Amino acid sequence: HPDMAKRSGEVIRTLLRHGHEAYWVGGCVRDEYMGRPVHDMDIATSARPEITAALFPKVIPTGMQHGTVTVMHEGEAFEVTTYRTETGYDDHRRPSEVTFVTDIEEDLQRRDFTMNAMARGLDGAWVDPYGGRRDIEARRIRCVGDPRLRFQEDGLRMVRCIRFASVLGFAIAPGTWRAIKSEQKTLRWIAMERIRIEMDKVMAGPHPRRGLALFVRSGLYDHMKVPFPYTGHEEAWMRAIDHVDSLRLDVRWALLLLGCGLASAAADPLLRAWTFSNKDREAICAILRFQEFWLRLKDEGRSQDRLAWIRLVLDFGGGVAASWLTMQHALTAAGAEETADTAKLDDWLQQMVVYSLKELNVTGNELLSALEKRGGPWLGELLNQLLMQVAAGIVPNDKSALIDEARRVVIHEEG
């Protein structure tokens, strides 16, 4: 475990030197064993939080009462958490009582899945009381302890289970799967935001459709406060999700929404309720709206009309147009029946000289003084007309040419 040791070994070593136990635990141990990139390196220790806090020069008291201290070391943050057990999940979300303990195995017992309930020492020693490595080898997700009780304690675990199954391409152990189906109701106690964060991970993973299918088949969908009208049909929109780069989450979500038959007007409040950030919601809805305008163009028989396309791009911005094209490419790759001629539209997009008024080499004020006229709504119209001309390559983007063209337009209109 060279990377983990290099980045956070010093934190563990310091705890050991002072006579405490300390291990890497949770996701980092799992990911390292699987040869996946390790992100947050969580550390479990027998030391009480106030003792941990006193041992390091730079700490953030993240959740002292739960035992968590964030240690800053060489610019990275590491969560160091005191061994603890949890009890009294009266709200099906979080424990009402946390008790610090002295045995790592007791701490591992509170963790959700066997693959997440392993600890690794600085010397390479394993603490793996539930057969996490064996389950990873078998590519299966299994609860620690009685799955039904574990899901009753915290309903989010069911969503995490499906997220891991989808992201890792693992199976769900039969008992664990049965428990999700019987305990699905506990999902209603879980905040939408926490579910959405897991859904985002599913959508960003390599098998989003599998995750979605598991959500539906498990019955979890029926208990979400804001479900998607997801039908689970294997149609092109859904298949296309797999053809979109995982970094383009906005395009993936847009495909899912379109695959559910949602228009932008319906998608917007849905994404709000799903607690998407304004930025993400707007990016996704812009793609849906672009699609709606494109369909209108097509209906009007103007899908081959370069100027109409340029107008559309200028109305939405080059970024939205590019996202929409990414989506269309994916649809083509997925074998969708009616797709746009993306190669040509892409060319037209690339050939545009400008994409917005900011890039136009003349300002409203310059036009006013050149034309010796007073401002008014006509000015905005004129600027947009010039923008269109420049974007289409009809007028060059330089000041004198633009002012000449403006004069021509104004004289033409006044005459």
Ligand code: ATP
């Ligand atoms: P990721 O790769 O998404 O970070 P992770 O397993 O590290 O996956 P975290 O949310 O970072 O997930 O949690 C760290 C560890 O805390 C988990 O590996 C698991 O041991 C434990 N854990 C997290 N959430 C729960 C939960 N809801 N119930 C029980 N244990 C949990």
Ligand code: MG
């Ligand atoms: Mg983690």
